[in-house]
Amino acid sequence: MSERVGRRRFLAGTAVAATVVAFDPVFGWVAEADPRTDGAIAVPGLDGELVTDPASLAEAADDYGHIVHRTPIAVLRPASVHDVQVMVRYADRHGLKVAMRGQGHSTFGQAQVKGGVVIDSRTLATIHDISPRGAVVDAGVQWLDLARAATAKGLTPPVFTDYLGLSVGGTLSVGGVGGATSHHGLQVDNALELQVVTGQGDLVTCSASCNAELFRAVLGGLGQFGIIVRATVKVIPAKTTARVYHLNYADVAKLTAAQRIALADGRFDYLEGSVNAVEGGGWSYQLEGLVYYTAPDAPDDAAKVAGLPAPTSSDISEVTYFDWLNRIYALVEQLKQFGFPSPWLNLYLPGDATDRYVADTMASLTTADTGGGPILLYPIKTNLLTRPNVEVPDTPIAFLFAILRLAADPALVDPMVKSNRALYEKARACGGKLYPVSAVPMSPVDWVQHYGGDYPRFAADKALFDPRHTLTPGQGIFGA
Ligand SMILES: Cc1cc2nc3c(=O)[nH]c(=O)nc-3n(C[C@H](O)[C@H](O)[C@H](O)COP(=O)(O)OP(=O)(O)OC[C@H]3O[C@@H](n4cnc5c(N)ncnc54)[C@H](O)[C@@H]3O)c2cc1C
Numbered sequence: 001m002s003e004r005v006g007r008r009r010f011l012a013g014t015a016v017a018a019t020v021v022a023f024d025p026v027f028g029w030v031a032e033a034d035p036r037t038d039g040a041i042a043v044p045g046l047d048g049e050l051v052t053d054p055a056s057l058a059e060a061a062d063d064y065g066h067i068v069h070r071t072p073i074a075v076l077r078p079a080s081v082h083d084v085q086v087m088v089r090y091a092d093r094h095g096l097k098v099a100m101r102g103q104g105h106s107t108f109g110q111a112q113v114k115g116g117v118v119i120d121s122r123t124l125a126t127i128h129d130i131s132p133r134g135a136v137v138d139a140g141v142q143w144l145d146l147a148r149a150a151t152a153k154g155l156t157p158p159v160f161t162d163y164l165g166l167s168v169g170g171t172l173s174v175g176g177v178g179g180a181t182s183h184h185g186l187q188v189d190n191a192l193e194l195q196v197v198t199g200q201g202d203l204v205t206c207s208a209s210c211n212a213e214l215f216r217a218v219l220g221g222l223g224q225f226g227i228i229v230r231a232t233v234k235v236i237p238a239k240t241t242a243r244v245y246h247l248n249y250a251d252v253a254k255l256t257a258a259q260r261i262a263l264a265d266g267r268f269d270y271l272e273g274s275v276n277a278v279e280g281g282g283w284s285y286q287l288e289g290l291v292y293y294t295a296p297d298a299p300d301d302a303a304k305v306a307g308l309p310a311p312t313s314s315d316i317s318e319v320t321y322f323d324w325l326n327r328i329y330a331l332v333e334q335l336k337q338f339g340f341p342s343p344w345l346n347l348y349l350p351g352d353a354t355d356r357y358v359a360d361t362m363a364s365l366t367t368a369d370t371g372g373g374p375i376l377l378y379p380i381k382t383n384l385l386t387r388p389n390v391e392v393p394d395t396p397i398a399f400l401f402a403i404l405r406l407a408a409d410p411a412l413v414d415p416m417v418k419s420n421r422a423l424y425e426k427a428r429a430c431g432g433k434l435y436p437v438s439a440v441p442m443s444p445v446d447w448v449q450h451y452g453g454d455y456p457r458f459a460a461d462k463a464l465f466d467p468r469h470t471l472t473p474g475q476g477i478f479g480a
Contacts, residue, residue, distance in 0.1 A: 046086060048079035048123060060101060060118040065439050066341040067413055068109030070474065072116050077123045081195065081203060081229045084119055088227065089201025091117055092470040099472040100227045102140065102170025105163075107344045108439040110222070111170075112474045121169055124229065130155060134192050134232040139169025146233075147325050156238035158184035160325050162272075162376075163332050169228040174437050175220050175390045177380065177400055179270030179290065182263055185384035188219040190234040196226035199466025203229070217461040220390035222436055223472030224458075225465040239292035242270075242324035243299055247287040247311035252358045252377070255285035256399070258308040259379045260351075262289055263397065267304055275358070275375040277367045285377070287311075292321055341407040342373070343416040345423060346435035351379065351397030353430040358401060361423060369419065371406035389458065391433045391450055400435070401427075417441065436475065447477045 052074050061071040073096075076087050084100075091098045097116030104111055111118070121140030127149050128136040135150055135157065143157075144164035150156050159180045161171055172194070176187025184190060193207040196218050204226070206215035217225040245268070249255045255273055262268050268289035275283050287308075291299040301316055319327070349357050358377060379399050382392050392398045403423070407413045420440045427433075434440060434450060442450070451458045462469070462478065469478055 046076070046079075046083050048083045049077045050074050050087075050117075051077065059104075060120070061112060062104070063107065063109065063111060064105040064336075064342055065107030065109070065344070066339055067107065067343060067417065067439055068112065068474075070109055070112040070114035072113045072118045074117050076117055076119045078119060078121075079123060081124070081197070084124075084197045084227055084229055085201050085203050087117060087119060088197050088199065088470065092200050092468055095468070096470070097473045098227075098470055099223060099474055100139070100169060102167030102173075103142065103165055105166055105170065106437055106474075107342055108441075110437070110474045111472075114473075116473070119227065121167055128230075130235065132235065135235050136230065136232045137168050138230055139167060139172075139228045141168050142166065143168065143171070144326065144329060147322065150235055151238050151322050151325075154238055155235040156321070157187070157233050158190050158236050159187050161187070163328050164326060165329055165332060168231050168233065172219060172228055172231055173221060173223050175387075175435065177435070179268075179272040179288070179378070181380050181384070182271040182378075183266060183269060183384075185386060186220075186390060187233070188387045188390060189385060191219055191231055192234055193232040194218060194228050195230035196228055198226045199468065199470045213461070214465060216388060217458075217465060219387040221461075222389075222475045222477065224475065224477060225461055225471070227471065239321055240294045241292070242319055242321050243291045243293065243301075244317045244319065244324070245287070245289040245291075245301075245304055245314070246316075247289070247305065247308065247314045249285040249287070249309065250312055252285055252362065253355050254309045254311075255287055255377065256355055256358075256379070258287050258311075260397065261308055262287070263379045263381060267291075272376065272378040275362060275377055277372070281366075283362050283365075283375075284312075288378075290324065338408075340371070341410060341413045343405045343407060343413055343420060343439035344373075344402065344437070345405065345420040345440065346400065346402040346438045347424065347427045348380075348392045348398045348433045348435060349401050349427055350393035350395040350431040351399060352395055353432070354399040354401070357427065357430060357432070358399075361401075361426075365403075369405070369416070370403055371408055371412065371416075373404040373406040374402075375404065376400060376402040388454055391452070391454070393431045393433055395431070398433075402435075442476055444477065444479050 056075045060075045061069045078084050097113045099111050099113045100119045100121050101111040102121050124138040125140040126138045130150050159178050161178050171187050196204050269292045270290035272288045274286050278284050379397050382398050405416050424440045448455050
């Protein structure tokens with residue numbers, strides 16, 4: 001099967017793009033009609049477009065966070081994997097930096113490249129095949145499109161992020177956590193095979209059994225070792241219906257106690273939780289558990305809540321499986337229209353420190369500090385996380401704690417980012433790890449600490465797969 005985002009559709013609504021054909025070491029990228037093309041280094045045979053118009057550059061210098069802005073000198077809209085290879089090889093040879101930009105839903109410039117080239121993966125968005133052996137997709141495919149196409153065949157990737165407007169290549173570069181992680185690990189744990197363009201422009205197919213070092217490095221590798229151009233991801237049979245259990249608690253300890261029980265016995269196919277503002281001040285804590293099923297195999301509601309701490313209130317509802325996966329897409333798209341800065345903080349907390357950390361944090365946090373953005377809190381079993389470049393606490397259970405802040409007033413951005421940094425340091429002091437999609441300033445020294453004992457391997461892989469540090473400077477791991 002094939003679903004392609006047509007280039008024409010993609011370009012519709014953007015300013016007319018100036019196609020660029022050459023790079024001059026003095027004048028930079030040079031357009032076809034420019035007389036300075038003489039003497040420039042030609043960019044050999046691109047199938048797609050390399051553009052430098054202000055609208056394209058401005059888009060590539062922005063992301064969901066709207067906090068960091070680094071302007072590239074050109075944006076490549078690849079029409080083929082070959083284009084990615086050509087561009088990376090070219091950049092590597094001429095000392096330019098390159099990064100793939102998926103849907104640009106990072107919050108702190110992670111996909112941006114000051115003075116370099118951004119490769120926009122949205123033009124590489126073909127779903128090549130979906131069968132019980134796996135789904136083969138281009139890196140620019142959105143999870144929404146894969147969810148739609150797979151469920152039409154009675155199949156589904158095991159794990160989705162809460163929002164489906166993210167690219168497959170983007171979440172495989174960071175981790176990809178969601179409610180089904182409680183059973184299936186992260187999205188990176190469900191990748192079967194990748195096609196990767198390394199920092200020197202080599203196209204390599206890798207999996208757990210073939211070029212395994214590159215496979216291990218790239219999954220959750222924050223774009224440091226290669227650009228994922230195609231992925232085969234696991235699929236499993238899809239159920240048709242989602243029954244949703246919401247149990248509300250007055251304090252964090254009761255929520256996490258309930259979550260720990262549910263995580264241990266696996267009663268829910270999906271397990272998340274949130275912290276919600278109470279009118280008049282304070283917070284309430286909600287467990288969100290789901291059972292996926294196909295009639296007539298309906299779940300037994302009493303059994304699903306049996307043995308959990310008694311909630312202050314609860315409700316049970318039901319939607320189709322696909323509608324559940326797609327539950328916040330429209331809302332996020334609406335919110336994006338406002339363009340509010342979004343200094344998000346995502347942390348993995350050690351299970352044994354979570355209650356204290358969250359209780360302390362929430363005691364001093366108000367909705368003015370979060371801008372009313374959602375706060376997530378849910379547990380994962382760290383033994384299900386198999387990709388070593390995704391750093392999580394060294395405890396059997398870790399909790400994702402995410403404060404998804406929204407700064408309706410730009411003056412709030414700075415204090416929110418500072419607060420993120422302080423909370424990160426507090427988490428780090430008790431064994432917590434950053435989920436690096438966050439708006440937290442990080443120095444190279446912070447990254448050494450982040451990777452800890454894994455850092456020497458991380459740096460050695462960089463030397464092997466991207467020796468000139470061509471790829472993805474926006475993460476700031478090896479300096480700007
Ligand atoms: C509304 C919203 C909801 C979210 N919900 C979740 C959630 O439930 N769970 C979760 O885990 N995350 C969630 N995220 C975070 C999200 O997973 C990351 O921001 C992710 O990086 C976004 O994917 P993207 O396609 O926009 O990637 P981008 O932001 O474009 O890129 C992210 C990083 O990966 C690199 N990259 C992108 N594509 C490739 C590629 N093909 N090869 C190599 N490197 C690449 C980029 O250079 C950059 O460094 C959410 C974000 C938003 C805005």
